[in-house]
Every structure is written in C-alpha cells, then in structure tokens.
Amino acid sequence: MTPLAEAPMQRERATTIYEKSKTGRRAAVLPDAGVPETPIEDLIPANLLRAEPPNLPEVAEPEIVRHYNRLSRRNFDLDSGFYPLGSCTMKHNPRLNERVAALPGHARLHPAQDPRRAQGALELMYLLQESLAEICGLPSVSLQPSAGSHGELAGLLLTRAYHADRGETRTKVLAPDTSHGTNPASVTMAGYEVVKVATNQRGGVDMDDLRARIEEDPDQIACLMLTNPNTLGLFDENIEEIAALIHAAGGTLYYDGANLNAIMGRTRPGDMGFDIVHLNLHKSFSQPHGGGGPGAGPIAVSSRIEPFLPRPQVVRREGSGGHGPSFDLDFERPKSIGRLRGFQGNFGVFVRSYAYILSLGSDGLAEASETAVLNANYLKARLAAGRAGERLPVAFDRHCMHEFVLSGRPMKNELGLATLDLAKRLLDFGFHPPTVYFPLLVDEALMVEPTETETKESLDAFADAIEEILTEAETDPELAKNAPYSTPVRRLDEVRATRKPVVRQRFSD
C-alpha cells in the first residue's frame, strides 16, 4: 500500500540553482581593480582566451541562501538523528573543533609559509603525530594521506619500497574476504595482486586457509591487510599467530584503522604486530564527514618502515644556545616513497582531531572505546531479545566490539523483506539505516555501529523501530517493500542513472 497524500517535503520538486538563474542577477560585488583598465587581449593573446564566460548561475544572495538551505533540509544528518552506519563511526562532532579550526592562525595560514613562521602549525602536527603514535603503539607517523584509502595506498607503496630496499620483488597481497572494498582496490593501484583469505566459523581469519595461501608462494607475499576488530565487529584472537606467519614469510602486516574506535587505550595495533596502520581521523577522531569528506588518513609505522615514509615529514629539532626546540619540514629523506599529495596534508582536519584528543585525553579515549563497545553489545542484546532475534540473527554470535553484523536471510525467507526494504522503512522512522550488504560473506547483511555518543534511549528507540517494522511486516509486508514514504523522494531508479548517466545540467540553448 502507498499512503495517498504526499509528504510535505515531496511537494517541493527538485530545482537546481541553474534553473533559478535569471540573466543579469548577481550576488558578488567585487573591488575596483584600481589599476589601468587595459583590454585583456592586450595582456593575453586572443587565441588563449575564451569567447564566452562559463555558464554559471545568475542568482542574488537571498536566493542562493534559500536554495542551499532548502537543499540542506533534503539531507539527513548526524546532528538530527541516530546514524548507526557500520564501519563509518558516526560519532558526535564537537563544535569546539570547528571553532579552533577556523582561527585565522589556522584557516588563513598559507601552506608555503616559511616553517619558521608556521611554528604553531608544525608543532600541532608534531604533537598529533606523537599522540597517534602512542595510540597505535608504533614509533612513527606521517599525517600526509588524505583519507583511509589514501593511507592504504601509502602503506602498500611503503611495503613495496621496503622490499625493494632489501632487493626483493613481491607480487601478492593477502586480504580477508571480509575486508573493506578499498583494500583490494588499493592493492590493484599499488600494482599488486589480491589473494583472498577465507573466514573461519568464529568470524576470524581461517588459519588453515591463511597458511595454505602463504605456502603456495611464500616469497611472493608482500603484505596482509587486516582490520581488527574486523568488519564483523569481532576481534581476531589469532592475531599474534597471524603476525608471526606473515613476518616469517617476509611480508608486512597492514592494519586498516577504520575500526580503531573499538580499541583505543585497550590494545594497540603495534603491540599486535602490525607494521603499518592507517587511521581515519573522520571516524575515530571526530572530524565531521561533510557528506563524503574531507577526512584524513594518517599512517603509523614500525621502525623498519620509517625510512620510507612520505616526505616531507614534520620533525622536532632540539634547541641550542638558549633557544627552545623548533619544528620543521624534513625533505631530506633519501629512501622516502615521495609525496602522496600537495603540501602537508589536510591540516584543518589535524586541528580538529588534535582538539578532540586534547579534550578526551588518555582516560577519555579509553572510555570512548569502552562505551562504543558497551553500546554495540547492548543494542545487539536488545535486538536479539525481540523479533530480530529470529528474523535478523547475529551472523557470528559472540560478544562484539564496536559493531555487529546481522543477517536478514530469515527475514527475507519468512516475511519476504529484503535487507534493503528494512533499511528503507527505517527512513520513515527517522533513523539512518545500518550499512547494508556488507560484509559480503554475510547473506543480506546489516552492519550496525552505534558509537559511544548515543544514549541508551537512542539505542532503545532504534531497537523498538526494528521491532515495529518486523511486527508490521508479519501482517503487511508490502508496507516495507514500498518504503520509504516520508522522505523528499521515494525509491530512486539507480539502474537508469548508470545505464544512461545524466551527470550535469543540460541547458536548453
């Protein structure tokens, strides 16, 4: 059934800023040049100039503000409601962090400023490096990668450089079948071949399969990429043995830090034997997601990997002659893999994450992880006690860490509801759905990560919503199958957007 009335948001049809454009309208008032009005053709040869300015919208400021405010209301966001998107760590974004990032000393600091006149920025970066090194249990950090997958690529290029330095060429990178999609994509970009490793009955790495993959060609194993806790939200208890096997084969062990929020102050990747770790500052360290970035993906590495870190590296130089220590950008790194991007990295993200680390401190970070794990286990238990216990069973039934994965297979078989239907119906209840259809090895997967910044009441409300959806589906499964109803648009034709892509505004002229 479909409710007859349109929801309020649906009455307003999508109109682009271009469609609001009227010739001659504008917002900007520019300063007078204050210099001679030389014709542009006298300064730049005509064959290098464009005939017509680009077609940008012509709209006055009030309408620009209204347009984007209206658009903003067509978004769901973390500040409006629960966002249990697995593997994404949608924790609260403290507004203090926005305030300090906007200080002119940060926001208006030019990246090519002489390091002697950017001491505060370099010290902040150094302090963040040191903090992340301690959290990871590894000695050295590069802040340069722009996001998690950029960190992965960095880690693989570091692995390649490390082996090349030893006169070795290795071709294969192992990754569990539960790994994030970025892992195999990064492997290919780094010029390696992916070798999948199976998952065992307890949701960890299948040790027999891992041994077999290594034994096939031990000299070719460059690296094992692992997330721990993994994407099932489970800590791999065999991690020490895994590390020993990979190191014995001469490979590096890479830690995908997307799930670091489970373990801060409790255990450290370096202590588990990892050589290279990337951290998502836009996950565990509270940088707002921005609807798809910006983020930052610093890497922490062991001492044997350190010589190969990207350049420049922020370093502290001890003072002399009565001067205190100073901070600098070190380009003299002969074994470095080189740059991964322009300038020094996403500094504005570093400011926010450093403010977050200072705010929480040693105890606070540990407490954040403890509460994240508590919240996940509580929500898992609440769901298991209701209809979800039968219809949406936990894929691997043991205590989870910061997230857990449910299988919608019984729900689909018994009620005819796919995981997608449940997700879409949750939108009508005002919740962002969990991550769906990932990890791939769980049939009809739902991956739930509540984070530490949710109250018990939020978790209960979410569990109640799931219960209600499963209950209503027992009598009227069509309700969920046609959901959502209350959103600005209803289910969209995604196939068409790929088969016949319309990726920009068409102008009638």
Added chain:
Amino acid sequence: MLAAIGVDSVDELFEQIPGPLRLGRPLDLPAGMSEAEVYERLAALAGRNADAEEQVTFLGAGMYDHYVPAIVDAITSRSEFLTPYTPYQPEISQGGLQVMFEFQTAMSELTGLPVSNAGLYEGPSSVASAGYLAMGATKRKKFVVSRGLHPHSRETLATYSVGYGTEVVEVGLDGGVTDAAALAAAVDDETAAVFLQSPNFLGAVEDVEALGATAKEHGALLVVACDPMTLGILKPPGESGADIALGEGQPLGNRLDFGGPSFGFFCATEAQIRRMPGRIAGETEDVDGRRGFVLALQTREQHIRREKATNNICTAQALNALGAMVHLAWLGREGFRELGELLVRRTAYARQRLAAVDGVELLHEAPVVREFAVRLSAPVEEVLDRVADRGIAAGYPLGREYEEFDDGLLVAITERRTPAQIDELAEALGAAIAAERGAKVANTATNAPQGVTA
C-alpha cells in the same frame, strides 16, 4: 545495560583481546581538558603562525588567499551539510547529491568538458589519478610531463607510478613555457598521457592546443591541470583538446588551511566516463516520477568492484566542493569573468611595478593571469626575511623546487592584494635587495681581500 548483555563488567567484553595484547596501562597522553582550556591551547598554537590576517601575503604556488564570501561559511557550517556520511541512502541525501550535480555542471562549464566527478582529495593526487586512468585507457606505460606542472603534482605522479609500473619522462621549459620541440620529441606511441599545466607553475599561460597536438598524433591522452580561478577568461582546456582537465580546487570557496582540506576537480570527455575516479551524482526519478539524484556509475567504485575498481578513493572532499559551488554561485557568470579580469590587470600592474625595481627582473615574458616569476639580484631567502620584517610575505622562493631558478621568486595576486599593497611590496623588495647587496658588500669587504662584484 550490562544486565541486558549478560555480563558483569565492560572488561568482560574486552576479554576477546588476548591477555598479552591488552595495554594494561593508560595511554601516555595528557588527561582530558575542559573546552575552555582546549580552546586556549589551540589558540596559543595558532598565534605562533604568521597567517594572511597579520601578513600581506603574495604566496601562491597552487593555493591562494582569495576572499571567501561569508555565505560560504554560513552554508558549509550547517549541520545538514557538515555531518552526514557519503550519500549511500539517496532518499535522505537529496541535498548533498543535488549539490554534487550542480558542482559537476559548474566544473564541466569551467573546463569545457562534458563529464565531471564530484571531487577528489586535492590537485596533485588528482594528477596521479589521471595517470591511472590513462594507463587503463591506453594500455600504455609512459607519462610525459611538462616541468611547468606543479612540482608536487610531478612528485605525486612519480610516487604513484612506482605502483602502476609506469615511467615518467619530464620535458623542460623554454622562456617560461613548455619546450614544444622537446615535448614533441619525448612523446611516442608508448605514451599513455601528456601532462601540461596552464597557467603553469611559473604563472605562464601555455598554448595548450599547440602543445597538445603531439599527444593526439600519438594516441596519448592530453591531461591539463588548471587553476579554476583563471577559467573565467582563459580558453577552457576542453576547447584546446584536453581529454582530462583537473586541478586544485582551493581557490574556489576554500580556506588556505596550511594546505588542506581543499578538493581536486576532475573533468573528462564522454569516452572516459566509465573510467572516472571518485563519486559522480546522476539525475534520475523516484517510483512516483519525482526528479531525484543518486550516486551514478557506482560500478566503477571500490565498494562494488573491489580490486577491479577504477580507483580506490572513498571519502573525498564533498564539503569542500560545496564551498566551491556556493562561491561560484555567489560570483555568478559575470562576477566570475570580472574577477578573472581583475586578476589579470592587477597582476599586470604588479609585474610591471616589480620589474621596475632595481635588482628585480622578469624570469619570463610569457602571458600571465594571476601569478608571475621574477629573478632577484640578491639571495632570495634573505630578501624574503627582510620583507617579512615589514609584514609582507613576498612570494614563493622558486629555488625550493627549481635549482635552475634559485634566484627566482613567484608572486601571486588575488583580489585581496590592493594596488597600494603591491606598491608597498615593490618598495620593500627594492629596499631589501639594496640592503642585502650592502650587507654583502660589507661582508666581502671585511672578510675577503678580493674585489667586490655585487
């Protein structure tokens, strides 16, 4: 909550971590602080940076001190744009998806190419992503790059190339622009892509069409890095034969932020649409026929295609692209062109003004838009220090990246740099050069018996 879980303590939940791996001590970090204390700590650090609020800056080299209108901050700081994740659930992400669609349209208009993505990390890694695309499109393994391409882009492309297994061949500059003969000689039938930048790192506008012809002859892709703020007046790369136009997006609606976060833009011909990196929003309809937007062509992406993805990028820079879109809407069609003209005229004024200073000469005579290079007859770093004492960042010392221009200074102009500030720069540079020469004379006179040449 513990009772519902069936445990007595939170510690029990962590027992899945093997004993020897448990940290067993607090992290060696300071204790948490109040909001006020954190603010003071961060403000103190910020206070130790010479930012563009306290210094008049002529630094550019890829990032520029433009005036970002207040409307940009007002919109990008809204929770609804600041705090969502990537729009995996389109029904509740129409705002963000439509912004991407509008942004793609604007970038497509700027570059003159039909397809734009919704943004990448920043400029140099976008160049590297273009290399990866070109390698896949041509099945070739050689890149030819102009030395006028931003040094960070060249280095990033080289870093990535080690992974791809591609070779990077560099072509030098002649008179401030890419050496056309050397470029023609370097490009062959093994070349996957030719990389140019216009305006190039020295500020010179390149004749992309003429230079790019050699790429076409050999079936290589033409990749053009450009400064979006110059595209109100310069011929768009798409009209000069570019297959890919990309660049650093910071000048549009983004702060300097000591180098990031900003965004990279990436536009291409229709032929490359299924090889594009990054998110792309597409228009479609919902079940009731309402217009809507979704992430299109997701079959290129890592979360679907895994090791067969066209790129590994996931989280990019959506909020920064929104800032750019709002800035572009604020400028509008006419304002964007006017700003370009303002930059050209003030830069011409600054170039003329500096060239008249004793001890300063132009490094090249090629046409420029918003940045130009000069040579100083006194050591650049020392001159910069002297000028900095007067509250001016005179520009970027080219010797940092170009050994052949160790006497070079790159000077950038934005609408914030007034004619009066330009006059002050000219005066300060002249005084600093004279003082350095004087200091050198004095030094030489006291330390050495030989004659003075300064």
